[in-house]
Amino acid sequence: xxxxxxxxxxxxxxxxxxxxxxxxxxxxxxxxxxxxxxxxxxxxxxxxxxxxxxxxxxxxxxxxxxxxxxxxxxxxxxxxxxxxxxxxxxxxxxxxxxxxxxxxxxxxxxxxxxxxxxxxxxxxxxxxxxxxxxxxxxxxxxxxxxxxxxxxxxxxxxxxxxxxxxxxxxxxxxxxxxxxxxxxxxxxxxxxxxxxxxxxxxxxxxxxxxxxxxxxxxxxxxxxxxxxxxxxxxxxxxxxxxxxxxxxxxxxxxxxxxxxxxxxxxxxxxxxxxxxxxxxxxxxxxxxxxxxxxxxxxxxxxxxxxxxxxxxxxxxxxxxxxxxxxxxxxxxxxxxxxxxxxxxxxxxxxxxxxxxxxxxxxxxxxxxxxxxxxxxxxxxxxxxxxxxxxxxxxxxxxxxxxxxxxxxxxxxxxxxxxxxxxxxxxxxxxxxxxxxxxxxxxxxxxxxxxxxxxxxxxxxxxxxxxxxxxxxxxxxxxxxxxxxxxxxx
Amino acid sequence: xxxxxxxxxxxxxxxxxxxxxxxxxxxxxxxxxxxxxxxxxxxxxxxxxxxxxxxxxxxxxxxxxxxxxxxxxxxxxxxxxxxxxxxxxxxxxxxxxxxxxxxxxxxxxxxxxxxxxxxxxxxxxxxxxxxxxxxxxxxxxxxxxxxxxxxxxxxxxxxxxxxxxxxxxxxxxxxxxxxxxxxxxxxxxxxxxxxxxxxxxxxxxxxxxxxxxxxxxxxxxxxxxxxxxxxxxxxxxxxxxxxxxxxxxxxxxxxxxxxxxxxxxxxxxxxxxxxxxxxxxxxxxxxxxxxxxxxxxxxxxxxxxxxxxxxxxxxxxxxxxxxxxxxxxxxxxxxxxxxxxxxxxxxxxxxxxxxxxxxxxxxxxxxxxxxxxxxxxxxxxxxxxxxxxxxxxxxxxxxxxxxxxxxxxxxxxxxxxxxxxxxxxxxxxxxxxxxxxxxxxxxxxxxxxxxxxxxxxxxxxxxxxxxxxxxxxxxxxxxxxxxxxxxxx
Numbered sequence: 020x021x022x023x024x025x026x027x028x029x030x031x032x033x034x035x036x037x038x039x040x041x042x043x044x045x046x047x048x049x050x051x052x053x054x055x056x057x058x059x060x061x062x063x064x065x066x067x068x069x070x071x072x073x074x075x076x077x078x079x080x081x082x083x084x085x086x087x088x089x090x091x092x093x094x095x096x097x098x099x100x101x102x103x104x105x106x107x108x109x110x111x112x113x114x115x116x117x118x119x120x121x122x123x124x125x126x127x128x129x130x131x132x133x134x135x136x137x138x139x140x141x142x143x144x145x146x147x148x149x150x151x152x153x154x155x156x157x158x159x160x161x162x163x164x165x166x167x168x169x170x171x172x173x174x175x176x177x178x179x180x181x182x183x184x185x186x187x188x189x190x191x192x193x194x195x196x197x198x199x200x201x202x203x204x205x206x207x208x209x210x211x212x213x214x215x216x217x218x219x220x221x222x223x224x225x226x227x228x229x230x231x232x233x234x235x236x237x238x239x240x241x242x243x244x245x246x247x248x249x250x251x252x253x254x255x256x257x258x259x260x261x262x263x264x265x266x267x268x269x270x271x272x273x274x275x276x277x278x279x280x281x282x283x284x285x286x287x288x289x290x291x292x293x294x295x296x297x298x299x300x301x302x303x304x305x306x307x308x309x310x311x312x313x314x315x316x317x318x319x320x321x322x323x324x325x326x327x328x329x330x331x332x333x334x335x336x337x338x339x340x341x342x343x344x345x346x347x348x349x350x351x352x353x354x355x356x357x358x359x360x361x362x363x364x365x366x367x368x369x370x371x372x373x374x375x376x377x378x379x380x381x382x383x384x385x386x387x388x389x390x391x392x393x394x395x396x397x398x399x400x401x402x403x404x405x406x407x408x409x410x411x412x413x414x415x416x417x418x419x420x421x422x423x424x425x426x427x428x429x430x431x432x433x434x435x436x437x438x439x440x441x442x443x444x445x446x447x448x449x450x451x452x453x454x455x456x457x458x459x460x461x462x463x464x465x466x467x468x469x470x471x472x473x474x475x476x477x478x479x480x481x482x483x484x485x486x487x488x489x490x491x492x493x494x495x496x497x498x499x500x501x502x503x504x505x506x507x508x
Numbered sequence: 509x510x511x512x513x514x515x516x517x518x519x520x521x522x523x524x525x526x527x528x529x530x531x532x533x534x535x536x537x538x539x540x541x542x543x544x545x546x547x548x549x550x551x552x553x554x555x556x557x558x559x560x561x562x563x564x565x566x567x568x569x570x571x572x573x574x575x576x577x578x579x580x581x582x583x584x585x586x587x588x589x590x591x592x593x594x595x596x597x598x599x600x601x602x603x604x605x606x607x608x609x610x611x612x613x614x615x616x617x618x619x620x621x622x623x624x625x626x627x628x629x630x631x632x633x634x635x636x637x638x639x640x641x642x643x644x645x646x647x648x649x650x651x652x653x654x655x656x657x658x659x660x661x662x663x664x665x666x667x668x669x670x671x672x673x674x675x676x677x678x679x680x681x682x683x684x685x686x687x688x689x690x691x692x693x694x695x696x697x698x699x700x701x702x703x704x705x706x707x708x709x710x711x712x713x714x715x716x717x718x719x720x721x722x723x724x725x726x727x728x729x730x731x732x733x734x735x736x737x738x739x740x741x742x743x744x745x746x747x748x749x750x751x752x753x754x755x756x757x758x759x760x761x762x763x764x765x766x767x768x769x770x771x772x773x774x775x776x777x778x779x780x781x782x783x784x785x786x787x788x789x790x791x792x793x794x795x796x797x798x799x800x801x802x803x804x805x806x807x808x809x810x811x812x813x814x815x816x817x818x819x820x821x822x823x824x825x826x827x828x829x830x831x832x833x834x835x836x837x838x839x840x841x842x843x844x845x846x847x848x849x850x851x852x853x854x855x856x857x858x859x860x861x862x863x864x865x866x867x868x869x870x871x872x873x874x875x876x877x878x879x880x881x882x883x884x885x886x887x888x889x890x891x892x893x894x895x896x897x898x899x900x901x902x903x904x905x906x907x908x909x910x911x912x913x914x915x916x917x918x919x920x921x922x923x924x925x926x927x928x929x930x931x932x933x934x935x936x937x938x939x940x941x942x943x944x945x946x947x948x949x950x951x952x953x954x955x956x957x958x959x960x961x962x963x964x965x966x967x968x969x970x971x972x973x974x975x976x977x978x979x980x981x982x983x984x985x986x987x988x989x990x991x992x993x994x995x996x997x
Contacts, residue, residue, distance in 0.1 A: 050539060328956070332960065340583060
């Protein structure tokens with residue numbers, strides 16, 4: 020509510036050249052992911068109050084839609100999408116800011132901003148050498164060359180990097196010169212503790228590379244749903260960046276909410292929603308800066324593509340949704356995978372696994388008598404009982420979980436690899452995916468894919484030059500619009 | 509291409525009060541349905557040229573997004589959605605332009621335009637007493653009271669109705685006074701032949717109610733995919749309306765593409781795409797009028813909600829789409845249902861059914877040798893062979909068709925009614941739905957529901973006052989924006 024009100028009060032479109040430019044990118048965030056977060060917030064209200072639970076950026080005054088196809092496919096990946104909006108060119112899936120043959124490098128909007136005298140900051144909740152942030156400072160034929168990408172980060176003249184760490188700073192085999200040390204040699208002050216991060220102030224160092232010390236798989240920040248006390252948030256990395264970059268010549272800052280995408284690949288609605296909310300909190304930091312410099316600040320918020328084909332509704336719930344039951348989910352799929360790994364390693368008691376399922380997903384294995392008692396309590400007005408009843412597993416749902424359980428207990432090399440199995444679990448841990456699907460379907464969230472989809476994404480903008488981000492255009496146009504707004508060619 | 513170019517050349521946003529107002533409503537049309545039509549057009553080009561295959565209205569200069577939730581659900585139906593944008597109020601699913609108790613009637617934007625001296629026309633490709641058109645002229649507690657709704661049409665002082673017919677003009681039992689005769693008594697000239705429609709000219713009659721004589725189920729126009737020569741199109745009903753309504757005091761015209769929704773309920777991508785294209789052709793008629801009156805015309809194009817949770821991509825095709833294979837589909841699901849009914853009635857030879865499947869959906873039952881031969885031809889550059897190979901059924905797809913075949917052969921009262929069967933076929937004819945799913949999945953179209961979903965819908969606008977339709981707002985705001993634009997309160 021606070022976020023939404025602040026966004027509503029502050030945002031407007033202004034004419035003029037922006038000196039402070041924020042580009043927020045929700046990876047895998049299309050209209051469905053944005054709206055799912057709003058529906059989740061609204062579903063906790065009684066009665067439904069969707070207008071009071073808007074994200075900060077959906078209240079921005081200017082709205083656009085953006086096509087995301089790449090050079091060879093209607094469904095882009097994050098590398099070709101990043102090349103489009105960071106570097107202004109269509110390319111092939113997997114290529115970072117180069118042509119599809121990997122021979123012609125392009126120059127990103129961030130590099131041009133730097134050349135024009137602005138400071139530049141790049142922030143991401145996934146690894147800082149992941150495709151989206153890389154598109155701003157690197158040129159690589161393959162997004163998977165993480166070491167080479169992190170060396171290009173080390174060699175860059177940008178002013179601030181923040182978020183997840185580098186994936187392989189000493190190369191695939193750990194035998195290359197460290198990209199972190201190379202960055203230090205190039206003048207970067209490296210920060211990777213909470214204490215050092217909190218102590219960081221403007222003017223202390225010429226260039227800063229800060230990353231969270233406790234990282235999840237892929238050197239990313241933890242999912243917001245799994246975040247532990249003390250971990251540095253995307254919002255904090257953004258606020259710190261604003262403090263470090265603020266200067267009379269202006270700045271360009273790119274902030275990526277990168278794990279919205281990862282959650283959607285795994286069809287985990289609650290994990291995606293919480294990461295959209297964490298992303299929104301980072302946007303809120305920019306809105307607060309905007310409120311101090313309303314005629315000189317531009318904020319653009321968009322996604323690079325949809326992921327998962329998420330829908331607000333599902334065949335099984337028809338015209339209803341029950342997003343409030345997602346409040347009982349306490350862990351992302353990745354944390355439940357760890358529970359399962361430990362269960363298998365220990366040869367544990369199945370009743371422990373059943374308890375872990377309820378603890379993680381809120382799903383309940385109940386007898387008919389238990390269901391009857393809950394129904395009576397729910398009819399009597401006990402909302403907690405109503406939610407528990409909604410989470411009670413039906414026989415056919417249990418059947419799908421049992422099928423997945425046996426496959427999860429089977430060694431990976433013995434599991435079937437046919438198309439039907441892929442449609443069920445998408446290469447994820449079968450039991451985890453079956454649980455995620457059962458819970459999402461009960462809530463009224465549908466998924467069609469474990470990959471990206473091609474639906475155009477919304478663009479929200481506020482502040483100086485925001486008007487130029489209205490209309491329906493292509494993702495390469497974002498590059499041109501940003502440069503034109505900043506008066507750079 | 510021609511459509512897109514005309515839309516691009518003509519459209520702009522102008523200040524000032526529009527005298528001629530078009531509101532185009534794609535029922536069940538969200539961003540995915542719009543983009544699916546563009547991807548389909550582009551997939552027929554080689555190389556991919558998405559920028560050359562835009563619909564006329566996605567090139568409009570102003571873009572908005574609109575929430576669609578109704579009073580009690582995040583997923584609206586067409587009645588509560590129609591009440592929102594036609595009458596400015598949230599209400600319950602099923603209610604036409606009244607409060608949720610069905611006691612307080614609201615006044616539609618069309619009635620207010622009429623009171624202000626403008627002419628009014630209402631056009632739909634589904635029955636003219638269906639929820640969306642009804643919201644403009646009727647007030648009913650239930651959208652299913654079609655007879656009462658058509659009597660309110662008969663009593664209205666609007667100037668033009670066009671499109672599908674009334675569903676039950678003499679009531680459920682055929683024993684009520686005819687609403688068609690009541691309309692005649694109220695001054696409407698009734699037109700229901702191609703000859704009379706073509707002969708219609710401005711100035712001949714005070715009020716006109718025209719409907720296509722050859723109607724499909726639900727008294728709707730045929731799907732564009734199934735349309736027979738001579739049938740009046742949505743575009744023709746729109747052009748005729750423009751000719752009849754054009755007058756110095758201006759007009760308000762609502763045109764609904766109603767069967768985009770029906771096709772999406774049935775998860776029939778090609779039928780939906782063709783109806784989006786037919787809807788786009790109707791918009792093109794308005795663009796041509798706009799080009800004659802650019803500073804006095806407003807065109808707004810939107811949808812009332814998503815339907816089916818359609819996605820541009822599917823788990824099975826991952827990052828690829830193959831929309832060009834949909835060119836081989838020649839019939840909508842509703843026509844294939846008729847084939848199946850006839851097959852069952854005749855006790856026909858199964859080989860005839862297999863031939864009918866290939867004729868309707870392009871799906872091919874091929875031997876390994878046939879597939880090898882096609883692969884050789886395809887590798888040699890034979891594009892037709894490549895497409896045929898893409899449409900070859902895999903063993904596990906045939907298995908799903910056989911399962912559906914046996915259920916389709918089972919009398920309806922003996923078919924299972926469990927949730928899993930609903931998820932597979934959604935209450936549609938099992939074999940038809942299995943075929944539709946197999947084809948859509950091969951093309952890279954995913955579906956999550958047989959109902960509507962809650963994702964916000966795009967709003968495209970051009971012409972006088974178009975700027976006020978930018979931003980992210982609620983469907984009730986469309987009512988207010990239209991009235992404000994027209995200077996009516």
